[in-house]
Amino acid sequence: MGRVGTAAVRDGGAALPHGFWAAVRVWLEKPQVANRRLCGAAIEAEGTVPLGEASAAVWGDGSGGGLEGRAASAGAAELGRLWWEVRGQLPAGHGNLPSPLTPWGGPGRRSELRAVLRTLLPRGLPVGPPAPPVKELAVQDVYNGTVTFLPLEGNSEGKYQVKKCNIYQIQLTRVEDEEWSVSIVAPFPEDWFSDGIAYPKLAWLGNELLSKLAKWSVEQKPSEFKNTLSLISVAKYSKVYQDLKKKYKEMVKVWPEVTDPEKFVYEDVAIATYLLILWEEERKEKRLTKKQSFVDLGCGNGLLVHILTNEGHSGRGIDVRRRKIWDMYGPETHLEESTIMPGDSHLFPDTDWLIGNHSDELTPWIPVIAARSSYSCCYFVLPCCFFDFHGKYSRRQSKKTQYREYLDFVAQVGSVCGFHVEEDCLRIPSTKRVSLIGKNRTYPPTECALVDKQITQYINNRQTCATVTCDRRVGFNHNDCPDGICKEAASEHSENETADTIWMPGFQPREKVEQIRNCASLPRDFVDDVVLSVANLLLNATPQKSCSNMCGGNTNTWNQGESLSLKEVAEHLNKETLKRLKSEYGGLQTLLKNNHQVFEVLNGRVHIRDWRKEKPSRKTKPEVKRRLSAEAFKTRLCWFFIHHPDGCSLPSESCPYAHGTEELRQSQIIKKKKHIQ
Numbered sequence: 001m002g003r004v005g006t007a008a009v010r011d012g013g014a015a016l017p018h019g020f021w022a023a024v025r026v027w028l029e030k031p032q033v034a035n036r037r038l039c040g041a042a043i044e045a046e047g048t049v050p051l052g053e054a055s056a057a058v059w060g061d062g063s064g065g066g067l068e069g070r071a072a073s074a075g076a077a078e079l080g081r082l083w084w085e086v087r088g089q090l091p092a093g094h095g096n097l098p099s100p101l102t103p104w105g106g107p108g109r110r111s112e113l114r115a116v117l118r119t120l121l122p123r124g125l126p127v128g129p130p131a132p133p134v135k136e137l138a139v140q141d142v143y144n145g146t147v148t149f150l151p152l153e154g155n156s157e158g159k160y161q162v163k164k165c166n167i168y169q170i171q172l173t174r175v176e177d178e179e180w181s182v183s184i185v186a187p188f189p190e191d192w193f194s195d196g197i198a199y200p201k202l203a204w205l206g207n208e209l210l211s212k213l214a215k216w217s218v219e220q221k222p223s224e225f226k227n228t229l230s231l232i233s234v235a236k237y238s239k240v241y242q243d244l245k246k247k248y249k250e251m252v253k254v255w256p257e258v259t260d261p262e263k264f265v266y267e268d269v270a271i272a273t274y275l276l277i278l279w280e281e282e283r284k285e286k287r288l289t290k291k292q293s294f295v296d297l298g299c300g301n302g303l304l305v306h307i308l309t310n311e312g313h314s315g316r317g318i319d320v321r322r323r324k325i326w327d328m329y330g331p332e333t334h335l336e337e338s339t340i341m342p343g344d345s346h347l348f349p350d351t352d353w354l355i356g357n358h359s360d361e362l363t364p365w366i367p368v369i370a371a372r373s374s375y376s377c378c379y380f381v382l383p384c385c386f387f388d389f390h391g392k393y394s395r396r397q398s399k400k401t402q403y404r405e406y407l408d409f410v411a412q413v414g415s416v417c418g419f420h421v422e423e424d425c426l427r428i429p430s431t432k433r434v435s436l437i438g439k440n441r442t443y444p445p446t447e448c449a450l451v452d453k454q455i456t457q458y459i460n461n462r463q464t465c466a467t468v469t470c471d472r473r474v475g476f477n478h479n480d481c482p483d484g485i486c487k488e489a490a491s492e493h494s495e496n497e498t499a500d501t502i503w504m505p506g507f508q509p510r511e512k513v514e515q516i517r518n519c520a521s522l523p524r525d526f527v528d529d530v531v532l533s534v535a536n537l538l539l540n541a542t543p544q545k546s547c548s549n550m551c552g553g554n555t556n557t558w559n560q561g562e563s564l565s566l567k568e569v570a571e572h573l574n575k576e577t578l579k580r581l582k583s584e585y586g587g588l589q590t591l592l593k594n595n596h597q598v599f600e601v602l603n604g605r606v607h608i609r610d611w612r613k614e615k616p617s618r619k620t621k622p623e624v625k626r627r628l629s630a631e632a633f634k635t636r637l638c639w640f641f642i643h644h645p646d647g648c649s650l651p652s653e654s655c656p657y658a659h660g661t662e663e664l665r666q667s668q669i670i671k672k673k674k675h676i677q
Contacts, residue, residue: 002100004184005206006167007214011178015218017145018605020182023216024147027170028138029207034212038196039121040234045079049139061206071226079117082160085138086150089162091187101169102146104139114140120198121238125246135160135199145172151199165191166199170213182214198203225404228425232277237427241273248307249255256324257301264301267428268431270410271357272307274426274435275380279313279353282378282439292352297340297366298359301325306333313408315351320510331426342389343502348373356381358432359617361510364389364413365639367438368455368503371417375448378439379419384412384432389459390506407434414438416458418451520594522584530577530588532643537572538562538608539645558646562607565581569606597657598639611640612649634658634665 009016032038091098104113120134135152147170151163168186175181184205194201200208229237248269255261279292291313296305299317306329308315316334326335340346342365348354354377355594356366363383370379386393386406397405407423407435414421419438426433541562566589570578573588579586592599592606600607638657640648652659 002187002189003090004186004189004202005183005210006183007210008175009182009214009217011180011218012470013218016180017172017175019217020145020213021140021142023213024170026141026216027213028118031120034201034209035198037123037200039123040066041121041239042119042233042235044117044119044135045082046114047079048112049080049115051113057095075677079115082117082137083115085159086152086162089164090150091164097148097169098167101148101167101173101187102141102144103187104141104146104148105143114142116140119235121235122197125135125242135393146170151227157555161621163193164188164248165193168205174524180217181242182210182217184210226423226425228427229274231422231424231437232274232281236277237273240277242269244269244273244307248303251303254328256328259301263429265303267430268301268303268307268357270313270426271382272304272430274424275353275355276307276311276313278380278437278439293350294353294355295348295351296355296357297369298356298362299335300331300358302329302335304355304357305335310331341502341509342504342507348377350374351377353377354379356383358382358384360385361387361508363387364410365503367388367410367414367419370438371419371451371455375445378437379414380435380437381410382426382432382435384430389462389504403432403434407436411436413458415442417455418443418447463504463506522591524582526577526580527591530573530581530591531598531639533573534569534592534606535561535598535608535643537569538564538606552620558610558649559644560610563605563607565605566601588670595634610649611655632656634663635662637661 011019017535027034029041032040045285049067072536088400090096097103116138118138120136132154135154137150137152138147139150140147147602149168149170151166153163154160165188166186167183167188171183171185173181173183185406186202186205189202192202193199225596227306245266248265251265252261255265257264270620282288282292294308294313294315296302296315296317299305299319301323302317302319302325305315305317308331316336318336318338318340320337320339322335324339329335340362342362346369348369351373354366354370356363356374356379359366359381363381364387382405387400387576388394393409395404395405396401400408411421411423414436417438420440422437422439424437426435538561539559541564564627570588573581578588580593584590589601593601596609598609600609633656636657638648638659640653641655641657641659648655648657648659652663658664
């Protein structure tokens with residue numbers, strides 16, 4: 001009667017029962033991956049607790065990781081007292097669980113259970129007055145394959161009461177051989193209270209959560225990346241992020257750039273949140289009183305600089321190209337339009353932190369610049385596009401993903417520069433969200449010169465430009481190093497070297513004027529000729545595909561043409577056309593995808609698009625997109641009506657494009673100019 005749901009699990013790879021406990025651990029530590037209304041969970045304490053009437057407990061060391069792991073260890077003593085309070089409150093009394101939950105222990109049982117105290121962190125700000133934090137005591141019984149969640153409510157005396165109506169248990173049962181089942185059971189389903197955040201409806205537990213637990217139990221694959229926010233407190237992050245999001249949300253409404261405002265505003269808010277907490281912890285560790293200074297290299301729209309400055313950190317941003325939004329920040333936000341060339345003229349000896357947020361060609365140089373700026377300079381990079389010291393990064397391994405390989409390369413640069421490199425995964429709306437942080441050195445200040453030689457040799461070894469010889473000294477002006485630590489190494493410089501040495505003469509910074517090379521700037525006549533050539537190629541290929549056109553009761557056939565690979569299409573285009581397309585990002589494929597009215601490109605093959613097969617989107621479009629779709633209706637001529645030998649496959653009233661000039665409507669959409677100021 002209290003069974004919420006059961007999922008059958010087949011284990012052909014001997015993943016169970018270990019996979020079940022790994023899945024439970026995910027739900028304990030990262031509930032947000034299943035419940036999107038949560039930001040995460042803070043593990044406050046964990047350890048073993050006695051099953052019987054033993055007078056003492058053996059405490060664990062807390063495995064929450066990072067700061068929260070240390071907090072778990074510190075709170076283990078409190079866990080014992082909490083356990084004794086909770087045991088006597090269980091409905092069956094004497095620490096027993098109410099039916100139909102599986103009782104703790106059994107014949108030949110161990111005398112201990114594993115308990116985890118966690119606080120659930122909501123993703124959004126509360127609508128009304130702030131609610132008290134939701135705490136749970138999760139009790140794991142490995143012998144019986146169960147984990148029981150006991151919700152706790154604090155009273156005026158500072159003690160906790162079990163919220164009995166929301167007790168639930170996750171069970172693993174072996175049916176036979178490779179057949180297992182995962183179940184969720186609630187003893188009082190009729191009294192279940194759902195707040196829509198920490199406690200969804202029971203149906204959600206029995207469907208969504210149960211299906212995920214069953215999947216995770218047998219499909220646990222080791223991730224090549226760290227857990228999100230592993231170096232900072234998730235609880236603190238949740239609070240600071242919500243405060244900053246509320247403070248800067250108006251930026252979305254006034255965003256003057258052509259980029260997506262919601263993505264960029266909330267991404268920079270999340271990065272700023274992370275840095276503010278990271279820096280706060282650093283001040284505690286190093287007993288600093290003054291807030292850290294920073295320089296954001298390749299600052300782009302400058303919003304991250306603006307937020308960090310507003311929150312009390314002195315700093316500036318530098319970018320090769322000025323953005324329109326810079327004028328909106330005011331004089332307190334310092335942004336500079338300048339080209340950064342890795343060399344002696346771009347060192348920052350008085351800066352605490354260097355930031356590289358999607359800094360492209362500067363990314364591998366930032367640890368080098370930090371190491372050579374001063375012994376106390378730290379760095380934070382969030383790699384995106386793949387660049388080496390001298391240009392595009394070339395893959396050297398095939399066993400890793402390109403992203404993982406590039407992260408390892410940037411981490412290696414930091415290690416060569418003498419940093420203890422830490423990795424963390426941010427919570428941002430981006431596929432590239434792994435950050436690398438260098439805030440502590442692996443060598444004493446007296447070894448500055450030795451590390452600099454190591455850096456120089458490493459950069460020279462990666463140099464592949466033919467114009468730069470292997471024995472050329474990659475310069476560093478050691479006179480810029482404070483306190484004269486590196487004066488010994490400075491004597492090794494050739495007398496004819498300038499004081500403003502560029503460390504790699506072949507370095508190519510990004511262009512001041514951004515070139516649009518996505519085929520959008522190609523002449524219309526050229527694009528039309530390519531579209532017509534490719535379409536005729538597909539229509540005349542053999543064997544032809546003819547589809548019955550049932551529109552309006554007609555039974556005539558409509559030539560859909562043949563599909564060809566991109567390579568086959570390219571072989572039929574002349575050399576001048578291909579040369580012109582190769583100068584654009586994506587080339588032929590991008591041009592064809594841009595002309596989606598005519599073509600469909602799937603798995604590297606080009607097809608004539610049949611608009612009769614187009615299915616309406618299952619997802620409800622936002623109001624803005626629905627309005628734009630309506631405003632665009634019949635504002636462009638139908639290519640098929642004009643060029644296809646059988647005309648359009650749709651009748652005029654169904655086709656979103658105009659069948660002739662008499663149907664054309666004037667567009668109501670004011671297109672944004674995409675030139676870069």
